Each structure stands twice: as C-alpha cells, then as structure tokens.
Amino acid sequence: MTAPVPDHPVGDAFATVAGHPDVVDQLRAAAGRPVHAYLLVGPDGAGAAGAARAFAAALLCRDGGCGHCRDCRLALAGDHPDALTFAPEGAFLRMSDAEEIARAAARSPLEGDRKVLILTDFHRVQRVGPALLKTIEEPPDTTVFVVVADSIPPELVTIASRCVRVELAPVPEAELVELLVAGGADPGDSQVAAQAAGGSVERARLLVGDTGLAGRREAWARAPERLDGSGAAACGVAAELLGLVEAAAEPLRRAHAEEEAALQERAEATGERGGGRAQLEASQRRALRRHRSEELRFGLATLAGRYRDQLATAGPELAALLGALDAINAAAAALVRNPNETLLLQALLVRLPPLPERQPPGFLGRSVPQGAGSDQNG
Numbered sequence: 001m002t003a004p005v006p007d008h009p010v011g012d013a014f015a016t017v018a019g020h021p022d023v024v025d026q027l028r029a030a031a032g033r034p035v036h037a038y039l040l041v042g043p044d045g046a047g048a049a050g051a052a053r054a055f056a057a058a059l060l061c062r063d064g065g066c067g068h069c070r071d072c073r074l075a076l077a078g079d080h081p082d083a084l085t086f087a088p089e090g091a092f093l094r095m096s097d098a099e100e101i102a103r104a105a106a107r108s109p110l111e112g113d114r115k116v117l118i119l120t121d122f123h124r125v126q127r128v129g130p131a132l133l134k135t136i137e138e139p140p141d142t143t144v145f146v147v148v149a150d151s152i153p154p155e156l157v158t159i160a161s162r163c164v165r166v167e168l169a170p171v172p173e174a175e176l177v178e179l180l181v182a183g184g185a186d187p188g189d190s191q192v193a194a195q196a197a198g199g200s201v202e203r204a205r206l207l208v209g210d211t212g213l214a215g216r217r218e219a220w221a222r223a224p225e226r227l228d229g230s231g232a233a234a235c236g237v238a239a240e241l242l243g244l245v246e247a248a249a250e251p252l253r254r255a256h257a258e259e260e261a262a263l264q265e266r267a268e269a270t271g272e273r274g275g276g277r278a279q280l281e282a283s284q285r286r287a288l289r290r291h292r293s294e295e296l297r298f299g300l301a302t303l304a305g306r307y308r309d310q311l312a313t314a315g316p317e318l319a320a321l322l323g324a325l326d327a328i329n330a331a332a333a334a335l336v337r338n339p340n341e342t343l344l345l346q347a348l349l350v351r352l353p354p355l356p357e358r359q360p361p362g363f364l365g366r367s368v369p370q371g372a373g374s375d376q377n378g
C-alpha cells in the first residue's frame with residue numbers, strides 16, 4: 001500500500017520522523033480514514049514515539065498534519081487536550097493505569113470530533129493486557145488508539161491482533177550518517193555516532209554532539225583488562241561503567257531543560273495550561289530510562305566486540321571466549337526485563353575472563369593494514 005505523494009508537503013507534521021519514509025507514507029494515508037487502533041512496533045528509540053505524536057497531529061489536524069496549525073503544534077509537543085499519552089509509571093502497567101485508559105477512551109473529545117490515545121511502552125503491559133482488550137478493540141467511534149511497543153511479548157499478542165501493525169525497523173548506519181550530515185554535522189563525527197546509535201535516529205543525534213562517547217567506548221573496551229575473576233574487581237569496574245552511563249545522560253538532560261523552557265514560554269504566550277507539563281515530565285523520564293538502556297546495550301556491544309576480536313587468534317581459550325560472548329548476550333537480553341543493572345553488570349563481569357592489554361594493530365602478526373585497526377577512538 002503506497003500513498004500518493006502530494007505535490008505540496010501536506011504532511012509536515014511528519015517532518016520530524018526521520019529514517020522511516022515507508023512508515024510515514026503508511027501513517028499519512030491512514031490519517032484520512034483511520035481505524036480504531038494502530039500498533040507501532042520498533043526497538044528502543046527507533047522513532048516510534050515521535051511517529052505516534054506525528055500521527056496524532058495528522059489525525060487531529062484539519063489538513064491531515066500540516067505541521068503548523070494549533071492542533072499540529074500542540075499534538076507534536078505532546079500537549080494537545082485530545083491527544084493523551086499513557087505510559088507505565090513503574091516497571092509495568094498497573095490495573096489502575098488500565099482503568100484510567102478505559103475512562104479516557106470513553107470520554108468525548110474536548111475540542112474536535114476525534115481523540116487520540118497514545119499508549120507508550122506497551123511491551124510492558126504484562127498481566128493488564130486482557131483488561132484493556134475490550135477497550136482497545138471497541139473504542140467509541142471518536143477514539144483512535146496508537147499503541148507503541150519495542151517488541152511484542154506474549155502478553156501483547158492478543159491486543160496486537162486487534163490493531164493495524166506498523167513496523168519501524170532500526171535505521172541502517174549509512175542512512176543515519178546521511179541524516180546527521182544533512183543536519184550539518186561533521187562526517188567523521190557522524191560516522192562514529194551512527195556506529196554507536198544502534199539504529200536509533202534520536203540516539204544518533206544525541207551522540208553526534210557527545211564529546212564523552214569515545215571515552216566511554218574505550219572504558220568498556222578496556223574493562224576486560226581490569227578483571228581478575230574476583231568480586232572486588234568486578235564491582236569496581238561495574239561501578240565505574242555505571243557512573244559513565246549516568247554521566248552520559250547529561251546532553252539529554254540539557255535538551256530536556258530546553259524543552260521545559262519552551263513549554264513555559266508557550267504557556268505564557270498562549271495562556272494555555274493543561275496536562276502539558278505532566279506529560280512532558282513523563283516523556284522525559286521515559287527518554288532518560290531509554291537512554292540508560294541504550295547506553296548499557298552500547299557498552300555491552302563494545303565489550304562483546306572486544307572478546308570477538310580475540311576469536312581469530314584464540315587457542316585453548318576459545319571456549320572461554322565463546323562463553324563470555326554468550327554471557328554478554330544474555331545480559332543484554334535481560335536488560336529488557338528491567339532488572340537491577342548494578343547486580344546484572346557485577347554478575348556478568350565476575351564471570352568474564354580477563355583479557356591482556358590491547359596491543360596496537362598488527363602486533364599479533366595479523367595482516368591488519370596500518371591505521372585500519374579496530375581502535376577508532378581517536
């Protein structure tokens with residue numbers, strides 16, 4: 001299904017949804033005659049949350065998402081009275097959240113003839129799923145659900161079957177570089193940021209201005225050199241790495257402060273006050289949580305890369321290296337279930353085999369051309 005491309009950019013509300021032209025086409029076409037529920041599925045930060053806001057704008061705007069009318073502006077800012085966002089406050093959705101969603105779905109729109117309920121982080125729906133099924137599959141005609149999830153765990157399968165599904169794939173590295181360079185970033189910085197972004201446009205944009213990235217990668221890559229199988233070494237390294245993860249959120253916190261200032265300015269200029277602040281705070285908390293898990297995943301991928309580099313020259317230690325890679329993969333998978341990160345990392349590091357200090361490329365007699373080694377931190 002491909003939507004006709006309009007001569008003039010009617011769908012400007014989608015301008016912020018980068019790297020997913022097919023998704024934009026699909027949502028733009030759907031906004032004209034929406035069904036009761038959509039499910040946007042994509043890994044952390046692939047842009048599903050932004051796509052959901054743009055879609056809400058297109059659903060509420062008279063012109064299908066012009067991007068500049070009042071409806072568009074408020075919906076894009078997450079501040080429209082008829083575009084409500086719900087997210088699990090804690091690790092999982094509670095029954096009280098489900099009740100609130102059901103009540104909101106039943107209420108009439110406040111301003112226009114349609115309301116949009118955006119349900120984010122719905123992979124964390126857990127046992128509340130069945131309680132919401134009826135609400136999502138048969139809302140009032142005026143309500144459109146936009147469900148957003150990183151993935152579809154078993155608890156979400158039934159709800160997913162009642163929604164039109166829209167998939168957001170991770171954005172390929174080359175496209176991320178293109179987007180960053182088009183935005184005015186240095187090509188070299190863009191390459192480094194794209195490599196560490198895990199297919200996420202948001203994360204790539206954040207990393208391209210992040211001067212601490214190279215240092216963090218180096219710290220994760222060198223972690224195995226500091227391990228000795230003891231709990232003390234593992235705890236020390238884990239604490240240091242988690243400190244870096246925490247500090248890495250600084251650019252995001254600065255961006256959040258700017259968002260708050262912009263919201264304040266808008267409230268003063270228009271005299272509008274609503275759930276805007278609470279919604280912004282909730283979405284910022286989610287962004288910080290997502291940033292944290294993306295940073296950890298990036299760190300674990302860097303760590304895995306270090307062990308993988310050893311495979312080619314491995315002798316009897318091959319089994320230990322493969323075991324290390326399995327353990328790192330398992331830890332990365334466990335992050336999705338929102339465990340205690342400190343314990344997770346300590347438990348991982350204590351069982352990883354120490355590695356010798358990394359030597360310059362070519363040192364081990366491998367045929368690595370000068371300057372083309374794996375060390376790209378410079």
Ligand SMILES: [Zn+2]
Pocket residue numbers: 061062063064065066067068069070071072073
């Ligand atoms: Zn508009």
